[in-house]
Amino acid sequence: MTSKITISNLDFFYGKEQALYNISLEIPERQVVAFIGPSGCGKSTFLRTLNRMNDTIPIAKVSGTVKIDDKDIYAPGTDVVALRRMVGMVFQKSNPFPKSIYENVAYGIRINGIHSSKADLTDRVEKALQDSALWDEVKDRLNTSAFGLSGGQQQRLCIARALAVQPEVILMDEPASALDPIATQKIEELVVELKKQYTIVIVTHNMQQAARVSDSTAFFMLGKLVEYNRTQKMFTNPEERLTEDYITGRFG
């Protein structure tokens, strides 16, 4: 299995406060890795180090290395915009632009100059909407406002928007936590479908969701990586007592 992302000895600080301690792990290509752990354990912070989203926080400080395809993304001279195009992100709360469905998806393609013609742009929008399993539901109303979509549809629109700029990795920060079970199921099916083409990292509080969609699971606590294992192993016979206690609800 080829490693897509290799994290070595990563420490992370918010000012003097250390949020992540010496994290090392490898994320294999075209697999789904789930990050689980109690609130405040650092899993979202860790996720955001993978496309340098934490750069926007002035007091944030990172040490250690994060390599994607053997390239250190924290090396001086790294094109952060290109990095974030390659490593797309989907957030807990869907955040479509106040524009039409079409424009939401076309925006990233346009500003990155990915398309060769207007027809190509439209093809790419359709492809992204199909890949995010939204096309059939929106094809007749592409020019209506994105805010007219349901919560689940808006979240899939955000996934389409991320896919449109041809990323290689997709980071998802609790992508289904605000959705009902049916919309959640659609997102989960989509994750499983998307891993054929993309490497996916998903933060979730829903243990069953991690079990259903991921190939490997990483359990974090108090900024430390407690266990990183195959999901099947993690949920039937974890190696660490702390993992067992967490996944069986012995502490919250």
Place this chain on the structure above:
Amino acid sequence: MEHRIIDQQLDVLRDKILLLGGATEAAVNRAMQALTERDSELAKRVLEEDRAINQMELEIDRMSIEILALQQPAAHDLRFVISVAKITPILERIADHASNIAEAAIILNNEPQIKNYVDFPIMAQTAADMLRTALDAFTNEDADISREVIKRDKEIDASYHRVFNELLELMIENPSATTVAAHLLFVAKHLERIGDYVKDICELNVYLREAAFIKHSKQV
């Protein structure tokens, strides 16, 4: 450690399977006693009590499914519920074999006794010992003892072959004893099957403790 809703349910499930285990063990012991001591009343009691064992099986099934569906157990909790759900029908089948032995006892007790029941007491003793040890090992989640019990299945198999040959000789020497010998052959087969089932329980004990599947593998 916080108190969890699932803990209480797992405790009830544990109590229920231990009761079933106790009832099954008693059924096997009584059935053999009914045979060796020619006590048909005791044999009838075994048959009556089998109904209660069947009910226990249904209750454990219902409860296991409910815990899986509503509590969604993981890790050791999951392995425990799965082990209970798989051991329960095994115990019920062992009890069925005890009932079959009791039925044979009722018939045989009306026939003249043919010499001492050859190797039976040893075979029955081994089966009962293995069953009791397997149930203790389940309670204590002891994989080492479970592995020891698995090895003992060979003792029962060896006894079975001895009994089989002795009964065959008896039939040849004394054709009038054929009916009795044929019933005894079935009893021997029931005991041999009980040994196999106890082995299955022990394999599940190892799964419960170590999450390892040793069934169908040469390595114990």
